Amino acid sequence: SSGAAAGSVAIGSIKSQIGHTRCAAGAASMMKVALGLHHKVLPPTINVEQPSKDIAHGVSPFYVNTQTRPWFRPADGMPRRAALSAFGFGGTNFHAILEEYGGEPAGAFRLNRRPEVIVLQAGSPAGLLDSGRALLAEWQSPSEEAAQAALRRHQRTAGAAPQVPPAAARLAFAADGVEDAARLLDVALKQLAERPDEEWEHPLGIYYKPWARPTAGRVVALFPGQGSQYVDMARDLAVDYPEVRRAVETLDAVALAQGAGALSPVIYPAPAFGEAEAERQSRELTRTSRAQPAIGAVSAGCFRLLQGMGLAPDFLAGHSYGELTALWAAGVFGDEDFLRVSLARGAAVEGADAAAGADRGAMLAVPLEQPSVEELIAQFPGLVVANYNSPAQLVLGGPADVVRRAHEHLAAQQVRAQVLPVSAAFHTHFVQHACAPFEAALQGVALGEPAGRVYSTATAQPHGNDAHAIRTLLVRQLVSPVRFTQTIEAIHAQGGDLFVEIGPKGVLGKLVGDILKGRPHAVVSINPSASGDGALQFKRALARLVAEGVPLRALDPQAADLPGPRERKSGLSYTVGGGFFMPEKARRRRQRALRTGDTQLVDAFAAERAGQAPAALAPLTDKLEETPAISAKAPAEARPARTATAAGRSGPAPIVVQPSKTFDDPSRGRKQAAAQPTGVQTMNSGTETDILSALDAQVRAQQVLSQVHQQFQLNQRDYIQLLDALMTRQCSLLEKFQGSPQLSAVVSSLSQSFQLLDKNQELYHINHGHYFDNQQALIGEAPRAGRVSAAAVQHAPLQALALHEPAVEAGPAAPAQPARPVQPVEQPSPARTAAAAHTAPAALAPV
Secondary structure, three states: OOOOOOOOEEEOOOHHHHOOOHHHHHHHHHHHHHHHHHHOEEOOOOOOOOOOOOOOOOOOOEEEOOOOEEOOOOOOOOOOEEEEEEEOOOOOEEEEEEEOOOOOOOOOOEOOOOOEEEEEEEOOHHHHHHHHHHHHHHHOOOOHHHHHHHHHHHHHHHHHOOOOOOOOEEEEEEEOOHHHHHHHHHHHHHHHHHOOOOOEEEOOOEEEEOOOOOOOOOEEEEEOOOOOOOOOOOHHHHHHOHHHHHHHHHHHHHHHHOOOOOOHHHHOOOOOOOHHHHHHHHHHHHOHHHHHHHHHHHHHHHHHHHHHHOOOOOEEEEOOOHHHHHHHHOOOOOHHHHHHHHHHHHHHHHOOOOOOOOOOOEEEEEOOOHHHHHHHHHHOOOOEEEEEEEOOEEEEEEOHHHHHHHHHHHHHOOOOOEEOOOOOOOOOHHHHHHHHHHHHHHHOOOOOOOOOEEEEOOOOEEOOOOHHHHHHHHHHHOOOOEOHHHHHHHHHHOOOOEEEEOOOOOHHHHHHHHHOOOOOOEEEEOOOOOOOOHHHHHHHHHHHHHHHOOOOOOOOOOEOOOOOOOOOOOOOOOOOOOOOOOOHHHHHHHHHHOOOOOOHHHHHHHHHHHOOOOOOOOOOOOOHHHOOOOOOOOOHHHOOOEEEOOOOOEEEOOEEEOOOOEEEEOOOOEEEEOOOOOOOEEEOOOOHHHHHHHHHHHHHHHHHHHHHHHHHHHHHHHHHHHHHHHHHHHHHHHHHOOOOOOHHHHHHHHHHHHHHHHHHHHHHHHHHHHHHHHHHHHHHHOOOOOHHHHHHHOOOOOHHHHHOOOOOOOOOOOOOOOOOOOOOOOOOOHHHHHHHHHHOOOOOOOO
């Protein structure tokens, strides 16, 4: 209903990369989106194996972007826009829409600059070895900050003057960070010490020359043709360099103006989840009407990039369709005219007007030299040579049935021939239908004179300056064999021996190596493999060009200078950022909650749960029957008075049970009066129900405290687990970013995590200590329950307790009292003794 095309809106999440940042979640999302708009890059989302079909199905406008991809200008000319949503803890939802600034970024704007081209030069191989060893010592410094600073100093110096004098010894390679640079330099210096006087290259992408010839008159630009295309070709370059991205955007605009669809979604489709989808995307790009203009746009963008760095070829050539790109690079076609002609050529060859069901022919690549191929052609009439790719590789074209039989014949002779996956037998009479429409398309295009020698692979001779002759030769090339071997031989004979393959894959570079085997030459392919790291391949190509002596003006245009290492603070000081804001009211409550020995809150809670206020204690009396029972209706003001204890702590006076004023002493054979300890209050009446109610209130209060303590422990456990996960991720990042400029930030973050853990443990033990202090206060203020209180808690029969000595807690020493007359001991009756035992309350601990 929104009108958006299926699969046209990328969705992603910052949380999959850095986790939930809570109150900073919106800020992190905004930074990701803003940087994406600034760099014209669609940032990826990681850790997605299969997107939900509810949001990313066949007709949905959404797709999950799991790759860093170029963000092309919308075809309708509208600015790039992005929407972000921040969902914070507590249910806060915020949404924003950002729109790009209208202009292209200028100057050194790009933050991503890795890998980097590293160049070392000196007046002699010995001097290069000495300076290299000095640099290696700095890059291998135990201090990561010092190593990073040394690399940055070298790059600023070398980047300011990337051109190396011809007589200087030079060493060049591409490295991803200081650790990788130190590793590669160590390998290079060992080989340099063994072979200082001869040029060599290492499989790790290290290039050395003790000196270099001037490159004037030697540089050859080669442009690939159909068959070199692949999905996401030069994607890393389109992400990093505006020249490549703008070339594809121009192709989209021209294609839409001609009524065709935009090709950027075909070249750089949404990430595929499954082999079937990946194969479908590859088939879409393989179609001739799409493959040829796509290769042309990508190759043109790469050439503009290299041209801006200082590459100036003396010769230009292309394989099949690549000849159009070579003519454009020489200035024969304008940018948009070149793309219009490319679209017209692809559509003409694809042959919408070809007879339905007609045999379009097939092509067979054979690893045979020309004499053997001529014998095969004589044996299978209808076969012709379509491509002279190299002395040991020719491509044949002919009727599909003849090609099939020739393939079976070669297989029987153990010759590994290959039927090419093409829609027709190109460069044979099977594509004659394409000549007329392509010629018509060329008539409406203005052609200029070539600036440089552009060779035609139809004749193996350079094009002239006549526009009509160029048009005629381009049409003729459609049905003529590609004489690539002869073209390379002719260029080499004219002095061209430094070949730079500009475009996807490295097919032409391998063919040149086969053609010129054993003769002086050099081949540099900016994208030798479809499966490798495109950015690393390009930087290695630049390193090779510098080693060969090509005078480049810059090695990484638009790259922002990386900041130097941050000054490390003392290990004894650290900064803790973030946290939770605590208002003054909450702070006072927290301080109140941390007070030692404060049981007021628990007392109130226990009284509420017991359905009564704390009972008042009756005054000490001489007669048990005169002591009132504990009443649930006792006023709250009648709380036990707090007295000073031996430890200097205030609290209620100890409460004990006095079952009788006399007790039997079997050892003495007589009855004695029970001594009444000073400072001890006696609870002389009550019921078992009252006792158990009060005890139940105390138990419930303790349960609440236990639950609070348990929650405290659970919170602590969750925090430790969260911090452990954070530190684990930081440790993995520490391993991943060894040698990178961001390593210092990772180490600093990990150090702060350890400090936070240490501080948390300190606060945990402090708070835990408060808890135990409160528990000790509760226990310490309660009477040390003897048999009576223990029996009451355990619901033991109370009648039997009258025959035993009561539990008494001694209070503070009482002052001396004047002597009183001794009263005769009254013999208690059994009934009164039993009644006293029955009504004696259990000892109560304060709650």
